[in-house]
Amino acid sequence: MADTFQNQLVALLPAMKAFAVMLTRNRQSADDLVNDTVLRALRKQDLYTMGTNLKAWLFTIMRNIHVNNIRAGQRSRLVEVDDDLLPNLASVAPAQEHVLVLKELFRAMDGLNADQREVLLLVVGQDLSYEETARICGCPIGTVRSRLARARRELERMLAGDVAMPVPDDGAARTVKRGQRPAAEPMRLAS
Numbered sequence: 613m614a615d616t617f618q619n620q621l622v623a624l625l626p627a628m629k630a631f632a633v634m635l636t637r638n639r640q641s642a643d644d645l646v647n648d649t650v651l652r653a654l655r656k657q658d659l660y661t662m663g664t665n666l667k668a669w670l671f672t673i674m675r676n677i678h679v680n681n682i683r684a685g686q687r688s689r690l691v692e693v694d695d696d697l698l699p700n701l702a703s704v705a706p707a708q709e710h711v712l713v714l715k716e717l718f719r720a721m722d723g724l725n726a727d728q729r730e731v732l733l734l735v736v737g738q739d740l741s742y743e744e745t746a747r748i749c750g751c752p753i754g755t756v757r758s759r760l761a762r763a764r765r766e767l768e769r770m771l772a773g774d775v776a777m778p779v780p781d782d783g784a785a786r787t788v789k790r791g792q793r794p795a796a797e798p799m800r801l802a803s
Contacts, residue, residue, distance in 0.1 A: 617657055617660065617662065617666075620666050621650065621653060621654075621666070621670070624666060624667055624670060625646070625650075627667060627738060628646050628649060628650075628670060628671075628674060629642060629643075629646055630737070630738070631671060631674060631733065631734075631737070631738055632645040632646045632649075632674060632678075634733045634737050635674070635675075635678050635730075635733070636678070637718060637722075645674060645677060645678055645681075646674075648677050649670060649673050649674040649677055652673050652677065653669075653670055653673055656673075665744060667738075667740070667744075668740065668744040668747055668748055671734065671738070671740070671748050672747065672748045675730070675748055675749070716771070717767075717771070720767055720770040720771055721767065723766075723770055723775075724763050724766055724767065725759075725762075725763075727749070727759050728759045728760075728762055728763035728766065729763065730749060730759075731745055731749065731756050731759040731760050731763060732759075732760060732763040732764070732767075734748060734749070735756070735760055736760075742756045742757060742760075
């Protein structure tokens with residue numbers, strides 16, 4: 613079977629879905645993002661040069677669509693993570709404790725600067741090279757390295773409890789350290 617554009621695109625659908633889930637943290641939004649990316653890639657197929665890195669080209673399209681959606685206000689930056697996604701991210705079905713750890717990791721990642729989070733997802737989550745990531749993000753390789761180092765350092769600090777993590781419960785701008793409970797709301801007496 614010839615290695616056509618469409619065949620390569622279909623082979624990359626699982627990687628695209630994984631990246632979309634990491635960007636959106638929501639299965640339905642991820643599906644929409646993958647669909648939009650595939651449609652745009654098929655429409656712009658003539659702009660792709662066969663033999664170059666299709667994965668990086670598709671991820672660039674996906675990233676641009678996602679950024680445009682955020683700018684247009686179609687998707688909020690912090691979306692509650694779908695609970696049913698968490699077990700599917702691991703190679704083995706996790707115990708309840710592992711699900712909580714993954715939720716904590718996602719919460720910490722939401723506390724990262726958007727540029728740092730994006731570079732971390734591409735280099736660590738998608739195993740792309742610094743060069744590929746730089747092309748997708750439209751920045752120099754040195755910037756990718758810097759953002760990645762800062763993201764790793766900040767994640768380590770948040771997960772160790774040295775820095776407060778965001779708490780995306782009711783949209784209030786509160787943070788708590790790892791292992792601590794958020795402050796309780798004051799009790800109101802009925803009059």
